[in-house]
Amino acid sequence: MLKEEVAKALKIIQDGGIILYPTDTIWGIGCDATNSEAVKKIFALKQRAEAKSMIILVDTENKLQSYVREVPDIAYDLIEYAENPLTLVMPGAKNIAPELIAEDGSVGIRVAKHPFCEQLIQRLRKPLVSTSANISGQPSPQNFGQVAPEIIEGVDYVVDIDQHDLSVKKPSTIMRLAPDGGFEFIRR
Template identity: 80%
Template sequence: MLRDEVANAFKVLQEGGIILYPTDTIWGIGCDATNTEAIQKIYRLKQRDEAKSMIILLDTENKLESYVQEVNPLAYDLIEYAENPLTLIMPGAKNISPALIAADGSVGIRVSSNEFCKQLIQRLRKPLVSTSANISGKPSPQYFSQIDQEIIDGVDYVVDIDQHSKEIKNPSTIMKLAPDGRFEFIRR
């Protein structure tokens, strides 16, 4: 089941499609983080301002250096010891679509603990875009049955895992981490 869903989602991503999928936090809309056209599809579906960047998911913190110019060693400790899912906003984004890089050159990155996400990212060999499965300005759905039909109809593939789960999941904690180690909470 998991293997089949990873294979199905992988095929859609390879073809430039967008998917609706479960994460270690709330349900997300995603695509290949190097595919600008697919990223723009997500912005249109969410009716989101392109100045509001989206985050990328990695399967392991060992890949941080592939997508950020200079990783402060503190980033590894923060990821390792975080009690809740943690998104780190770091400067010097590289090797991803320019559509994901904020005006200040930063990118938000979360190392996912979700098994589906990890396997899909390993198979894709690229980061996965992740943004909440809602129209901009509307509340983020805490589980699948709260997702607007407009979102479900607007993606190219809906992953058939955890759709019946009613476990309340919250968005990740977001911290901005400077190369010198200073950090600030954006969302707790």
């Protein structure tokens, strides 16, 4: 089941499509993080201002340096010891669609700990965009049952995993990291 869903989602993403999928936090809308046209589709679906950046998911912390010019050493410790899913916002974003890079040159990255995400990212060999599955300004859905119909109808594929899991999920903790290792919480 997992393998088939990964294969279906991979094909959609490689063709420039967008998917609705489960993550280690809340349900997300995603695409190839290097494909500008696909990223623009997500902004349009969410009715979101392009000044508000979205995060990317990688499958292992070893990939951080592929998308950030200088990864502070503390980033690896924070990822290793974080008890909850952790998104790190770091300056010097590179090798991703320009629409995903914030005005200050930073990008938010999370190492995904969900089997579907890990396998999809491994097979895609690129990071995956992840943004909450809602219209901008509306509450983030805590499970699949709360995802709005216009989101479900607006994506190219809805992943058929965890749809019946109605446990309440929360977005990740977000921390901003400076190159010198200084940090601040954006969302706890």
